[in-house]
Amino acid sequence: MTPNVTTPRSRRARTACHAAACLALLLGMPGGARIAGAQTGDVRIDISSGAGKRIPLLVESLQTGGDATARPTSVIADTVLANDLACAGVFDVSRAWTDTPPAELQAVVGGKWTVNGNQVRLEGEVHDLPARRSIFSHEYKGTLRDQRRLVHQFADDVVLQFTGEPGISQTRIAFSAPEGRNKELYVMDWDGQNLQALTRDRSIALSPAFSPEGSLLLFTSYRAGTGPQIYVIPSAGGKPFLISGRTGINTSASYSPSGREIACTLSLEGNPEIYVLDARGGSPQRITSSRAIDTSPAWSPTGREIAFTSDRGGGFQVYVMDREGGNVRRLTYEVGNTDSPAWSPKGDRIAFVSRTGAGFDINVCRADGSGVRRVASGDSNENPKWSPDGRHLVFASNRGGSFGLWVSDLDDHPPRKLDTGGRVALSPAWSPRPGASGTSSN
Amino acid sequence: MKNLMLRRVLLSGVLVLSVLAVGCAKKSVKAPPTPPPAPPQEHATPPTPPKSDTGTETPTPPPTNVSTDFQPAFFDLDSYSLREDARTALDADAKLLRDKTDAKLTIEGHCDERGTDEYNQALGEKRAQAAKEYLVNAGIDGGRIQVVSYGKERPFDTGHDESAWAKNRRAHLVSR
16 A cells, blocks of 8 residues: 555546546556446446555544543544444544554544543544645534544544545434244444344344335335235334235335435236336336336436336346336346346446355346346345445344354455344345435436 | 256155145144234234244244145245145135135245345245235135245245255244
8 A cells, every 4th residue: 555545546536437437447446447337327336445544544532631531532533433333434543552553654533532521522634644744623512422423424534534425423223123933123433333233023034125215114024914005114213104005015125316206016917027106105006017026126326217127028137227117137147046136326336146056146237238237146135225325234244153244345345244132133224324315306 | 957956856845745645634733823913903912923832942832823725836946936835725715715705815925044033934925925826816805815935034944954044934824
C-alpha cells in the first residue's frame, strides 16, 4: 500500500464513468473494462468493488475528560470504533492498545471522549500521515445511551473521508431464527448488538426484506395457518399487518426502490408467478407467465428491472426481465442450478447462489451475467444480501456447524461470522443506512 | 446411466412406500395426529400452525400430520411430475375419497431441505397442485381439496441424506 492510494480512492468516488473504469483497470480489478453491463441501461459505476488493497490505519485510544465514567466508557468506544473500521472493508486496522502498527501507515484515527453526567462528547480526528496534517475532525454529542451510535457516526465519517461514501456501521440486520419447528424474525445492529425479537407468533416467519428507508420489513409467515402469506412489520418492532393472503402461496416479497411497489410470488391463478403489488398489497399485476416456477424477484436499484429464478429452462436458473415483464433474458449458465438473485445497490453486479453437491456457493457476476466470481464456498452458503454500500454481502452458512450469518467483503479476506446471540440464523436482510430514502422514480 | 439412476430412484421410492406402510401403525401410536390446519380466517389472528409438543430439544419432531388414511405421493428432486408410484398412491386415495363422499382434505406440498426457502415454497405448491389435479381428473370434486405449500419447513424425516430427502419430497394428504 502506497500513500497515494488514498487519492485515487477518493477521486474514484467522484469521477465520471470512464475515469473510474480506467482506474479500475490500472488497479487490476477484473471488472474494470466491462463495468458496463451497459446495454441494460441500469448501471451506476461501482466505486467500491473491494478488489483493491486496504488502507493501513492506526486506531488510537481516545483520550478522556470529564467524569470518572469517561475512562471505562471510552474503552468501549475504542473497541467499537476499531471494529467498525476493521469491518468496513476499506482499512487494515491496527489497534494502538494491542497491535504493533506496520511501518507504512496511511492514517491515524483518534480523538477525545468527554463525559459530563449523562452527556457524552466525542471529538473525532483523522490524521493523514503522508500529508502530515489533520484531514478530518468533528464533534459528536449525545447521551450515554447513544454512545455506540456516536462512535458509529464517527466511523462512517472516517469511511466517507477515504472512499467518498459513508460507512454502514449504523445499519441493522434482520434474520429468521429456528425455534423448535418454528421460525421467528429477529433484528440487530450489524455488529450483533441490540438483538431484538420481532415476531413471537410460534409460526414460520421467513424471507425478511427492508423497505427502502428501513422502517418496515416485509416477510413471509404461516401465522394464519392457511399457508404462506406476506406481512409487513415495523423494523423497530410492532404488530404485523397482512399484505397479501391470496389463495395459494404468497412469498418472496420485496419493496421496489421507491417503496411504492412490492414484487412477490403468488399462485392465485394456479401457477407460482411473479406479481407486482402496490405498497399496501393491492392491485396485483402479473408480470411472468410460464408454466414453470417463477420466484425470488429482486429489483434493480432503479426499479426498472427485476432478476428472478425460474425453472422454465429445465433446472432453476436466474433470469432478468423489465419491470413490466418483457425482455426476459437468462442471466446465469452455471452447471448447478442457481437461485436467490440480489442486485447490488449500484446496479453493476448481481449476487446469486449456485447449487453444489452439499449445498450452495455464492457467486457475483456483472449485471449482464459476465464475469462470474465465486465469493463463498464450502458447506452451504445461502441468501446473499448486499450492504447498502455494495462492499459486503451477508449470507447464511452452515460452515462450522449450524447455520449462522457471515459477511464477505468481496475481496481475499475470509468471511467473518456475525454475532447472533448464539442463535441459529437464516435468511438475512441488510437495512439501508438511517436517513435513506427511496431512490428512483418508479 | 440416466435410466439406471431413474430406476434406482423409483426403486427407493417403492422401498420408502413399503417402509412407510409397515411403519404406519407404530408411528401413529408414537406421534398422535396434530390438529389439522385451522380453517381460513381473517388476517392477524392468533397463530395456528401446529405447535411442537416435544419442545425445542428434540431433533426429530413428528411430521405435520400423520394420516393413516391417505397415501402420500413422492417426487424426484426439483420435480413436480407425478411418478408411477405417486399415481398408484393417488389412485388409492381417489378410491378412498369416492367411498367417503363427505371427506374433505388438505394436500400439503413438501420439499427436501436443499434449495432456497422461496424456491421450495413454489415447488411445494406445484407438487400439491399436481396431486390435486390428478385427483380431480380421477373424478374428485376440486372443492373438497385445499392446497398448502410448506416448502421445506415441515420435513417428514429430519435427516440430511437421500433417504430422508426422498421421504420429504411429497404431497401429503390430510383429512380436514
